[in-house]
Amino acid sequence: MFLESYCNVSGNKISFTRQQGSDFAKKVADDFNPLHDTDAKRFCIPGDLLFSLVLEKSGLSQEMKFTFSGMVSEGIELIFPMEINGQSAVVDSNNKEYLVIAASGQQTKKSETITSLTKAYVEFSGQTFPHILVALMAxxxxxxxxxxxxxxxxxxxxxxxxxxxxxxxxxxAQSTLSIDGKRGVADLIFNLISEGKKIGYGKKHMLLSGLRPYEQATIDxxxxxxxxxxTQYHR
Structure with missing residues (x-):
């Protein structure tokens, strides 16, 4: 699939360089979150890359939930499940969990289906900031x-x-932001559309920290x- 240039495979383990993670964020997701810059102090591999690899390795199920439990940094070797029967996880060699996946219902490993969903989801994620989140914050x-x-x-x-x-x-379909002091929880609810018909839905759950009163000039x-x-990157 198209993911092979964004990871390193050694036996049953997958790892990433900072450059690979950053390239996936920018080239595939059009995501310029500072956490994915190669020189970021708190650099982490994009969650969307992990999500994409899970679908490639274990297939797509009718009902799925992905819960991120750890930030993946450069060089960490991960083991991805080849099958998900109920619940499984992406872990490192010490069995530390980074992503927990629950799956049920019918399943497919059809490449065309998985690639289409992966690219559509990652493209949607790239619109989160500034398009959706700035409006929510305002x-x-x-x-x-x-x-x-x-x-x-x-x-x-x-x-x-x-x-x-x-x-x-x-x-x-809908976006909400719940605030608790300096922390916020954003839920982005989306519909899945195929050939003009709704075939499903989903929700992206995000955490925002360090919140403060809104200032238009600062946001601008x-x-x-x-x-x-x-713009500089795409030149």
Whole structure:
């Protein structure tokens, strides 16, 4: 599949370099989150890359939940499940969990189906900031810390009425932001559309930290830096 250039495979273990993680974020997801910059102090491999590899290795089920339990840094060797019967996890050689997956219902390993969903989901994720999150923050009169803009991907659920599709798109259905002091929880609910018909839905669950009162000028500055970074990269 198209993921082979974004990871290193050695036997049953998969690892990543900073460059591979950063390239996946920018080239595939169009995601310029500072956490995925090669020189970031708190660098982590994109959760969407782990999600994509799970589908490639173990297949797509009608009901799936992905819960991230640890940040993956450069060089960590991970073992991905080849089958998921109920629940499984992505672990390292010390059996530390980084991603827990629950799956049920019908399953497919059809490459065309999985590639279509993977690319559609990752593309949707790339729209999270600034398109969706900035509007949510403005509505709730809060914003992330401009010096340390921390937005963490915690979990994602997906439900499919059918799994015999070959093309699919994700459309945002609803977005909410719950605030507790300086922390926030954003839920992005999406529909899965194939050939003009809704075939399922899902939810992306994210954590925001370091929240403070909303300042339009500051947000504009964050977005400008983000967009400039993207423009410079694509030149």
């Amino acid at each position: 509505e709730n009169n809060v914003m992330i810390n401009p010096a340390r803009p921390m937005v963490m991907y915690e979990s994602m659920t997906i439900h499919l009425d059918k799994i015999d599709f070959t093309t699919v798109q994700l459309e945002l 500055g964050i977005v400008d830096v983000y967009n400039d970074k993207k």
